[in-house]
Amino acid sequence: MSSNVNVSRRMFLGAGAAATVGLATTGVGPTKAENAGAGEGKANTFLAPTYKSYFGHDVTSDAVHAGENSNCSSYPIYQGTTNHGAYTRGSNPTINSVEVKIKRLESAEFGIATACGMAAISQTLLTVLKPGSRMVLHRNVYGGTEMLVDGPLNELGIKCERINMTDLGELRTALKRKTAVVYFEVHSNPALNVVDVKEASALAHEAGAMVIVDNTWLTPYLIQPLALGADIVLHSATKYMMGHGNGLGGIVCGSKRLMKRIESNRGVFGGIMAPMNAFLLHQGLKTLPMRMERHCANAMLVATFLQSHPKVARVHYPGLAGDPGHRVARKQVRGFGGMLGFEMKKSPGVARHVKLCRPWTSLGDVQTLISHYGRRADWGIPDKYVRMSIGIEDPADIIADLKQALDKS
Numbered sequence: 035m036s037s038n039v040n041v042s043r044r045m046f047l048g049a050g051a052a053a054t055v056g057l058a059t060t061g062v063g064p065t066k067a068e069n070a071g072a073g074e075g076k077a078n079t080f081l082a083p084t085y086k087s088y089f090g091h092d093v094t095s096d097a098v099h100a101g102e103n104s105n106c107s108s109y110p111i112y113q114g115t116t117n118h119g120a121y122t123r124g125s126n127p128t129i130n131s132v133e134v135k136i137k138r139l140e141s142a143e144f145g146i147a148t149a150c151g152m153a154a155i156s157q158t159l160l161t162v163l164k165p166g167s168r169m170v171l172h173r174n175v176y177g178g179t180e181m182l183v184d185g186p187l188n189e190l191g192i193k194c195e196r197i198n199m200t201d202l203g204e205l206r207t208a209l210k211r212k213t214a215v216v217y218f219e220v221h222s223n224p225a226l227n228v229v230d231v232k233e234a235s236a237l238a239h240e241a242g243a244m245v246i247v248d249n250t251w252l253t254p255y256l257i258q259p260l261a262l263g264a265d266i267v268l269h270s271a272t273k274y275m276m277g278h279g280n281g282l283g284g285i286v287c288g289s290k291r292l293m294k295r296i297e298s299n300r301g302v303f304g305g306i307m308a309p310m311n312a313f314l315l316h317q318g319l320k321t322l323p324m325r326m327e328r329h330c331a332n333a334m335l336v337a338t339f340l341q342s343h344p345k346v347a348r349v350h351y352p353g354l355a356g357d358p359g360h361r362v363a364r365k366q367v368r369g370f371g372g373m374l375g376f377e378m379k380k381s382p383g384v385a386r387h388v389k390l391c392r393p394w395t396s397l398g399d400v401q402t403l404i405s406h407y408g409r410r411a412d413w414g415i416p417d418k419y420v421r422m423s424i425g426i427e428d429p430a431d432i433i434a435d436l437k438q439a440l441d442k443s
């Protein structure tokens with residue numbers, strides 16, 4: 035390998051080794067001493083300072099046990115349209131059980147599951163916004179959200195203003211006008227802009243606005259936006275939470291009062307999670323902590339490799355010390371996540387040549403995924419941009435595949 039990144043396979047022989055490398059590389063997260071007082075006297079390097087376990091356990095234990103039936107190793111799939119007298123569009127035992135798990139992981143009062151991430155976003159926004167309301171959003175968010183904003187929300191007379199929320203001064207100015215909702219992703223899709231959750235939430239609240247954060251890219255294992263001031267946190271559970279590219283799902287968490295309103299509208303809009311997908315989400319969440327540690331460790335190595343490659347103009351990864359989002363990310367996340375992007379100097383066609391990685395558009399799966407973007411300056415997407423979701427494979431294999439693909443592109 036000609037890259038100056040020395041990726042030793044021995045570094046990654048076990049999950050513990052990968053975790054150690056992840057933290058050593060990112061340099062974030064509380065120290066053992068800090069953690070000693072954080073949760074039941076445990077010294078766990080990955081314990082989130084904001085995590086509040088209902089059971090007094092570490093988040094890794096709650097990911098395995100919360101919401102589960104103590105008589106079964108896997109919560110059963112209640113496939114019936116009616117179970118114990120309840121119609122599934124309103125309530126279903128398998129869906130309800132996974133809702134308990136995710137509310138525990140987000141340390142939320144209440145959580146609801148939806149058909150997919152877009153169902154979570156649209157059902158939430160259509161509940162809290164009304165014709166004439168104004169929403170301020172970061173200029174780079176998931177394309178489906180952009181289309182919701184420009185299409186149905188616009189047609190309903192909901193005014194949306196895009197600003198650069200990495201600049202809190204811009205947010206302060208935007209909030210001078212009456213605002214109902216401030217909306218952003220912690221690490222934005224696809225440009226990897228980093229928004230300061232605590233500062234943005236404080237400014238929004240001062241102006242009387244509600245804060246909605248899409249936490250799909252980091253998951254509650256790496257950051258808990260509610261603990262930092264957000265009012266609602268939502269997810270595409272299709273991604274890291276499900277984790278294996280085998281089911282669609284969405285999650286919304288927050289106060290019981292707000293969630294009850296969204297839950298009631300979910301019953302009318304109909305964007306509910308399929309019981310089979312609730313079952314798969316339960317399975318995925320059990321290993322979320324370990325997978326996230328590995329995604330973070332691998333992404334840092336791939337980002338470092340890409341930074342040294344002559345065909346790459348710029349790498350977007352908040353874990354890199356030179357990244358514009360590094361300072362804010364460092365103070366609010368426990369790991370920088372598995373998503374990165376890079377701008378090619380000439381052709382962005384690298385995805386056509388990968389062999390191990392998959393040239394697919396999704397993200398958060400165990401396999402490494404790579405996709406190209408066309409320039410959309412109005413959506414904050416740079417030219418010749420390539421987005422990668424780094425999987426949990428051996429990092430040396432991912433880098434070798436990327437290297438041969440870059441050589442051909």
Ligand SMILES: Cc1ncc(COP(=O)(O)O)c(C=O)c1O
Binds near residue numbers: 150153223250283397
């Ligand atoms: C940040 C983010 N939010 C929401 C979604 C939509 O999720 P879904 O495909 O589950 O509807 C995606 C999809 O990629 C996403 O990346």
